[in-house]
Amino acid sequence: DTEVTQTPKHLVMGMTNKKSLKCEQHMGHRAMYWYKQKAKKPPELMFVYSYEKLSINESVPSRFSPECPNSSLLNLHLHALQPEDSALYLCASSQVSLAQDTQYFGPGTRLTVL
Amino acid sequence: KNQVEQSPQSLIILEGKNCTLQCNYTVSPFSNLRWYKQDTGRGPVSLTIMTFSENTKSNGRYTATLDADTKQSSLHITASQLSDSASYICVVSYSFNTDKLIFGTGTRLQVFP
Numbered sequence: 001d002t003e004v005t006q007t008p009k010h011l012v013m014g015m016t017n018k019k020s021l022k023c024e025q026h027m028g029h030r031a032m033y034w035y036k037q038k039a040k041k042p043p044e045l046m047f048v049y050s051y052e053k054l055s056i057n058e059s060v061p062s063r064f065s066p067e068c069p070n071s072s073l074l075n076l077h078l079h080a081l082q083p084e085d086s087a088l089y090l091c092a093s094s095q096v097s098l099a100q101d102t103q104y105f106g107p108g109t110r111l112t113v114l
Numbered sequence: 115k116n117q118v119e120q121s122p123q124s125l126i127i128l129e130g131k132n133c134t135l136q137c138n139y140t141v142s143p144f145s146n147l148r149w150y151k152q153d154t155g156r157g158p159v160s161l162t163i164m165t166f167s168e169n170t171k172s173n174g175r176y177t178a179t180l181d182a183d184t185k186q187s188s189l190h191i192t193a194s195q196l197s198d199s200a201s202y203i204c205v206v207s208y209s210f211n212t213d214k215l216i217f218g219t220g221t222r223l224q225v226f227p
Contacts (some may be wrong), residue, residue, distance in 0.1 A: 040222075041219070042203055042217035042218065042219055042220060043158070043217060044217075045215065048213075056212070056213075088155065090157050090158075092157070097209075097213060098207070098213035098214075098215060099145045099146070099207040099208060099209040099213035099214070099215070100145065100146070100207070100209070100213075102148070102160045102163050103160065104160070105150075105157030105158045105159070106157050107156050107157050108155070108156065108157050110155065
């Protein structure tokens with residue numbers, strides 16, 4: 001099983017809402033990632049979890065709050081977002097290393113902030 | 115500055131034809147180079163990953179080459195199919211104090227019947 005799943009597929013939220021994005025993998029990978037992708041741009045790394053600990057935060061605003069409850073699950077909690085945060089949010093996983101190992105991406109959550 | 119540049123920005127070809135996409139990088143120290151295929155609105159799918167010592171790697175009709183001396187890579191698609199229509203992203207990784215991935219801006223390929 002080389003699948004990374006993400007829910008929901010689409011999310012529309014107001015600027016005062018609180019919502020969460022979920023990601024799951026069952027490949028035994030110990031590294032998980034959140035990316036943000038705007039239209040016609042490459043993905044931008046947001047967070048890296050390694051062995052369930054946050055190892056990289058690419059200066060992401062605090063309105064995005066990641067959580068890794070266990071080695072298979074990754075959440076992204078959203079609060080007080082801005083319209084410019086509308087984007088495709090991608091989750092990915094790899095065996096251990098960001099630099100050495102192939103990343104497997106989920107299908108993404110299309111987020112629209114009104 | 116660590117950069118990955120891809121060309122062309124977009125490409126239109128007819129079904130059945132071959133094409134080659136280019137990737138030039140200035141990333142140092144180099145760890146590996148990856149090619150991803152991304153359908154519109156979907157997550158990227160890995161095609162190949164090559165280290166410094168590998169200069170060719172194939173995945174079905176996709177063949178990637180790497181010249182570490184000139185810091186160039188290419189992705190050759192043979193006998194294109196309509197389903198090859200997608201963005202192709204070149205990604206270079208390096209590991210120096212911290213791990214980093216440098217993404218190219220992609221080549222948008224459209225295959226027409």
